[in-house]
Amino acid sequence: MIIGVAKEIKNNENRVALTPAGTETLKKAGHTVLVEQSAGIGSGFSDESYVKAGAQIIADKKALFDKSEMIMKVKEPLAPEYDLFHEGQILFTYLHLAPEPELTQALLTKKVIGIAYETIERNHTLPLLTPMSEVAGRMAVQVGAHCLEKPFGGKGILLGGVPGVEPAQVVIVGGGVVGANAAKMAVGMGARVAVIDKSVERLTYLDDIFGGRVTTVMSNSYNIANWVKKADLLIGAVLLPGAKAPKLVTEEMVKTMEPGSVIVDVAIDQGGSVETIDRVTTHSDPTYVKYGVVHYSVANMPGAVARTSTLALTNATIEYALQIADKGWKEALRADAGLAKGLNVYYGKVTFKGVAEAHNLPLTTVEEVLA
Ligand SMILES: NC(=O)C1=CN([C@@H]2O[C@H](COP(=O)(O)OP(=O)(O)OC[C@H]3O[C@@H](n4cnc5c(N)ncnc54)[C@H](O)[C@@H]3O)[C@@H](O)[C@H]2O)C=CC1
Numbered sequence: 334m335i336i337g338v339a340k341e342i343k344n345n346e347n348r349v350a351l352t353p354a355g356t357e358t359l360k361k362a363g364h365t366v367l368v369e370q371s372a373g374i375g376s377g378f379s380d381e382s383y384v385k386a387g388a389q390i391i392a393d394k395k396a397l398f399d400k401s402e403m404i405m406k407v408k409e410p411l412a413p414e415y416d417l418f419h420e421g422q423i424l425f426t427y428l429h430l431a432p433e434p435e436l437t438q439a440l441l442t443k444k445v446i447g448i449a450y451e452t453i454e455r456n457h458t459l460p461l462l463t464p465m466s467e468v469a470g471r472m473a474v475q476v477g478a479h480c481l482e483k484p485f486g487g488k489g490i491l492l493g494g495v496p497g498v499e500p501a502q503v504v505i506v507g508g509g510v511v512g513a514n515a516a517k518m519a520v521g522m523g524a525r526v527a528v529i530d531k532s533v534e535r536l537t538y539l540d541d542i543f544g545g546r547v548t549t550v551m552s553n554s555y556n557i558a559n560w561v562k563k564a565d566l567l568i569g570a571v572l573l574p575g576a577k578a579p580k581l582v583t584e585e586m587v588k589t590m591e592p593g594s595v596i597v598d599v600a601i602d603q604g605g606s607v608e609t610i611d612r613v614t615t616h617s618d619p620t621y622v623k624y625g626v627v628h629y630s631v632a633n634m635p636g637a638v639a640r641t642s643t644l645a646l647t648n649a650t651i652e653y654a655l656q657i658a659d660k661g662w663k664e665a666l667r668a669d670a671g672l673a674k675g676l677n678v679y680y681g682k683v684t685f686k687g688v689a690e691a692h693n694l695p696l697t698t699v700e701e702v703l704a
């Protein structure tokens with residue numbers, strides 16, 4: 334198969350979908366890898382390192398898209414990229430279609446076969462979302478601590494406090510991969526930490542691994558309201574896979590937070606879990622203030638730590654890219670029911686329930702497509 338690796342164009346998106354090591358793996362399996370010129374630079378991979386691994390460097394983005402049977406990316410396509418796709422082309426990337434009606438329509442019009450990293454499943458986990466959720470969960474505490482500093486609009490408190498002065502209260506809504514990684518960092522920095530989740534099993538697990546360093550809280554609007562009020566740093570980390578994030582933190586709750594408190598809504602890529610998050614921000618202008626509270630809603634947080642993130646992402650994606658390239662997308666999806674869950678759009682049809690529901694479009698099931 335001819336696989337094209339496109340250079341990302343999103344604000345401060347420094348990741349690339351394939352490392353030179355991943356390139357070599359595909360090449361050794363007999364595939365052709367085309368890499369857009371300077372696609373790896375932001376992650377510290379030169380064009381020469383890709384050539385050494387067996388790739389061809391293509392300077393012209395359009396030529397790369399025209400020649401490739403499968404395009405590998407990190408982020409969802411942006412408007413300037415929509416026209417580059419052709420009918421029947423495989424797109425393997427994060428898609429997050431539920432909050433994106435225009436992108437969904439563009440992929441349907443172009444009759445692209447869109448396989449989304451974030452909805453692929455294995456043993457009840459999301460193996461291609463996990464590595465970036467680990468990164469974003471850890472970063473959420475790092476950026477939250479920064480935003481709590483006075484020069485960045487915060488109330489001027491140190492997450493861990495100091496002897497004789499109490500630490501900050503971190504409240505995490507959603508105790509999955511992002512939530513657990515955020516808790517790990519916040520505990521490590523000496524903050525008081527509460528994690529809210531709707532799953533008793535998950536809360537039990539968190540209680541076990543954090544051994545009393547984290548307060549676990551059952552998710553309901555009463556408890557969320559109580560804890561939001563107390564939060565110096567609130568982290569949004571819920572997910573209903575492939576669907577729009579539920580708005581669990583309401584405007585009224587945010588109004589009860591102290592001025593200079595901080596919200597980091599990691600779930601922004603699925604539309605956001607906090608009502609007062611009314612925009613997606615970028616790494617170059619990451620925050621805004623509403624009701625005196627600093628809001629951070631960057632949808633590509635791992636793009637800022639691109640070297641770590643690119644390595645972690647390729648570690649996870651390469652085996653799936655190889656399956657698709659070796660067997661062809663249809664056979665690969667037939668052979669792996671978890672990979673089949675990644676199919677979001679196919680030849681003008683929506684094939685993922687959460688996306689069909691979000692845009693009120695008819696659903697064609699993956700089973701129908703693969704029959
Ligand atoms: N902004 C960014 O750059 C990034 C964003 N993300 C996003 O972060 C979000 C979380 O991802 P993961 O932690 O990997 O998901 P996950 O599936 O591991 O965890 C989600 C958690 O939310 C919980 N949950 C669902 N409904 C809830 C409710 N009503 N109340 C309380 N908890 C509830 C689930 O029980 C689960 O434990 C996703 O939207 C993901 O796409 C991930 C990486 C980067």
Ligand SMILES: CC(=O)C(=O)O
Nearest residue numbers: 427465602632633635
């Ligand atoms: C998960 C995702 O959208 C990201 O890592 O940017």
